C-alpha cells in the first residue's frame with residue numbers, strides 16, 4: 001500500500017454480544033492489505049480489548065484506525081465516566097465489571113494490560129464525567 | 142494433528158466446521174476468562190473452554206486460535222452458531238471436562 005487510509009467505526013453501547021465487529025473488520029482489512037500475521041494479531045487483540053471496554057465501561061464511542069505502511073494507529077474515544085485512577089486500572093486483576101458481565105467471561109482485569117503488551121505505544125487521556133481517549137500504535141517492522 | 146484430525150479423533154466432535162480444517166494445531170490451551178485467553182492463547186491453539194458465547198468466538202478469531210473445543214457438553218446458542226459458521230470458525234464439543242480434553246489432545250499430538 002502506498003498511501004495511508006483511515007477507517008472509522010461507531011461502537012454501539014447496547015449490544016455487547018456484537019462488540020468486536022470493528023476489530024473483526026479491521027483484522028480482515030489488514031489481512032487483505034497484506035500485513036504480516038503478527039502485526040494483524042497484535043492490532044486485533046489490542047483493538048478488541050479497547051472496543052469491549054468502550055461498550056462495557058463507557059456506553060460505546062468512536063474508533064478511528066489509521067493504516068499506513070509503517071504503523072497502525074488506533075484511537076478509541078468515548079464520552080463515558082472516565083477512569084479515576086489510571087495506574088490502578090492498568091493493574092492486572094483490577095476490574096469494576098458488574099456480575100452479569102463477568103458471567104460472560106469478562107472481568108479478569110487484563111484488558112488494559114493486553115492493550116499495553118500488544119502495542120508499541122499506548123496513551124490514555126481521561127477526565128471524570130467527560131470521557132476517555134486511548135491511543136495505541138503498532139509499528140510495522 | 143490438524144483440526145480435522147482432532148474432529149475425527151473421538152476426543153471431540155465438530156459442532157461447526159470452519160474454513161481451515163487442515164490447519165495444524167500448535168498446542169491445547171485452557172482458560173475461561175476472555176481477556177486472559179486473549180492475552181495468552183498461543184497462535185494456532187486448540188482452545189478448550191466452558192465459556193460458550195459470541196465473545197468466545199470473537200476472541201478465538203482475533204487471537205488466531207485454530208479451533209474452540211467446548212468441554213462439559215456446553216452449547217452455543219443458535220445465534221452464536223450462525224456467527225461461527227459465517228466467520229468460518231471451527232467449534233468442536235465434548236462431554237468430557239476441560240482437563241481431560243486438553244490432556245487427550247496433548248497426548249494425541251505427542252503420539253504424532
Ligand SMILES: Nc1ncnc2c1ncn2[C@@H]1O[C@H](COP(=O)(O)OP(=O)(O)OP(=O)(O)O)[C@@H](O)[C@H]1O
Pocket residue numbers: 049053054056057058078080081082083089090094095096097105106107108109110111112113132175176177
Ligand atoms: N473506556 C473506559 N472508560 C471507563 N473506565 C474504563 C474504560 N476502560 C477501562 N476502564 C476501567 O478500567 C478497569 C480495568 O479495565 P480492563 O480492561 O483491564 O479490565 P476489565 O474490562 O474490567 O476486564 P477484562 O479482563 O475482561 O478486560 C475496568 O474495570 C474499568 O473500571
Ligand SMILES: [Mg+2]
Pocket residue numbers: 049052053110111112176
Ligand atoms: Mg476490559
